[in-house]
Every structure is written in C-alpha cells, then in structure tokens.
Amino acid sequence: MSEQPPTTNRVRALLPAPAQLTEPALGTDGSDPRTTAGSPTTATVLGRLPRCAIAHFACHGVSDPKDPSRSRLLLHDHATTPLTVSALAKADLEGAQLAYLSACGTAAPGSTDLLDEAIHLTSAFQLAGFPHVIGTLWPISDRLAVDIAESFYTHLTTGSPGTLDPGQAASALHDTVRTVRDRYPATPSLWAAYINSGA
Known part of the structure; x- marks a missing residue:
C-alpha cells in the first residue's frame, strides 16, 4: 500500500476495479500530513475489507515471535493503532476470496515454543474469511x-478481460516461483519465502 506509483500501477492494472489506499506524501516542509479517508489506516482498511474480494497489501510487516497475536502490517497509523493478528480476528469477511500480503514475514512462525500454534498474519487473514492467502x-x-506479484496476477487472469480466478x-504462485x-x-532466499495458505 505504500509503494512508489509506477510499481503500484504494474499490479493495479491487473486487478479488477481496484480501490487503492496510498500513503500520503509528506508536506513540502517535510511535515507528516493528517490522516485522510484515502490513507491506509487500520480503521480504513478494516472498513473496506468486507467489500473486497481481493486484497493486496504492499507494505512493511512485522512478525512478533514472542507474541504472534501482535504481528502486524505497518499501515499509516501503525504506531498508535496497528493492524494486528488480533484486530483481524474480529473481522467477518463473507465475500473475501484472496489476500496477497506483499510484506516481510507475514507467515513467519512464532518462537520455538509456539511452532505448533501457526499464529501469524497469513493465518489471521484466512481465519477472517479469505480462503486463499499469499504470505x-x-x-x-522489494x-x-x-x-x-505481477506474474502471480497474470497467471490468475482468465479469458475475460479484468477477471481473475482466485x-x-x-x-499461479507455483508457476511464478518456479x-x-x-x-x-x-539464491532461494529470493523466491522460497512465498507460500500459499488455503485450498
């Protein structure tokens, strides 16, 4: 959600009727502008997710190995209201189909004491209603x-223009990673991190 416009446009062009939330630019004096309705805040994202069949996040992520429920995506207001695993647990997303988490460590397991728990952002999106999650x-x-991401969405494209098959x-992820x-x-560290969680 906070990539440079040319990069965002490459992925955006492949998504059907995308609604984009973008980090606001700094003011000319270097000040941080006030949050607006179009900014990727936790409240805005959680408010829009129920209307999104496909959600693509291009931002930074933090995996919290000591308390996986505090793993989070770094949205505009992450310092005060982070989008955590716990926050996603409350979401009810009936029409959800696919979430793509283009952020670091979104499926990273917790500490060795919690390896059998599988609590991370990828599983949280799945529990919230997305049957397919890329983490x-x-x-x-970057x-x-x-x-x-561009290759993945290209592989999801059906014969109908602007239509994807989640x-x-x-x-699609398998073909892309190969x-x-x-x-x-x-250099498997460049490509082996990507996983599909779901059917």
Whole structure:
C-alpha cells in the first residue's frame, strides 16, 4: 500500500476495479500530513475489507515471535493503532476470496515454543474469511516482490478481460516461483519465502 506509483500501477492494472489506499506524501516542509479517508489506516482498511474480494497489501510487516497475536502490517497509523493478528480476528469477511500480503514475514512462525500454534498474519487473514492467502516466511526483496506479484496476477487472469480466478492461487504462485527460481537458482532466499495458505 505504500509503494512508489509506477510499481503500484504494474499490479493495479491487473486487478479488477481496484480501490487503492496510498500513503500520503509528506508536506513540502517535510511535515507528516493528517490522516485522510484515502490513507491506509487500520480503521480504513478494516472498513473496506468486507467489500473486497481481493486484497493486496504492499507494505512493511512485522512478525512478533514472542507474541504472534501482535504481528502486524505497518499501515499509516501503525504506531498508535496497528493492524494486528488480533484486530483481524474480529473481522467477518463473507465475500473475501484472496489476500496477497506483499510484506516481510507475514507467515513467519512464532518462537520455538509456539511452532505448533501457526499464529501469524497469513493465518489471521484466512481465519477472517479469505480462503486463499499469499504470505512470506522471511524478509523479501522489494524489487523482486513487484515482479512476483505481477506474474502471480497474470497467471490468475482468465479469458475475460479484468477477471481473475482466485481459485487458481496455488498454481499461479507455483508457476511464478518456479520462473523466479529458474532466474536465481543459487539464491532461494529470493523466491522460497512465498507460500500459499488455503485450498
């Protein structure tokens, strides 16, 4: 949600009727502008999610190994009202189909004491109602993340213009990761972090 416009436009062009929340630009004096209705705040995102079949997050994420329920996406107001696993647990998203979390460590397990718990942002989005969630196991390359997202959505495209099939998320991610793996076979840290959670 906070990428540079040319990067965002590459992914946005592949999404049907996207509603984009973008981090506001700094004021000319370097000041931080007030939050607006179009800013990616926790309240705005939680308010819009029930109307989104597909949600794509391009932002930073933090995995909290000591308290996985505090793992969070770093939205505009993350310092005061973070979008945490706990906050997502309250969401009820009946029409949800696919969430793509293009952020670092959104599927990272907690501490070794909690490995069997599977509490992280990816599972939280799934429990909130998204049957398909793309997450990451560790920090990812910002540059390559855009290529991977663009390829993923291209693989979801059906024969109808502007129509995606979220039911193909697993195979789309598989094909995308294999392509990136072929480009960087000696560097699995660039492509092996991406996982599909869901059917």
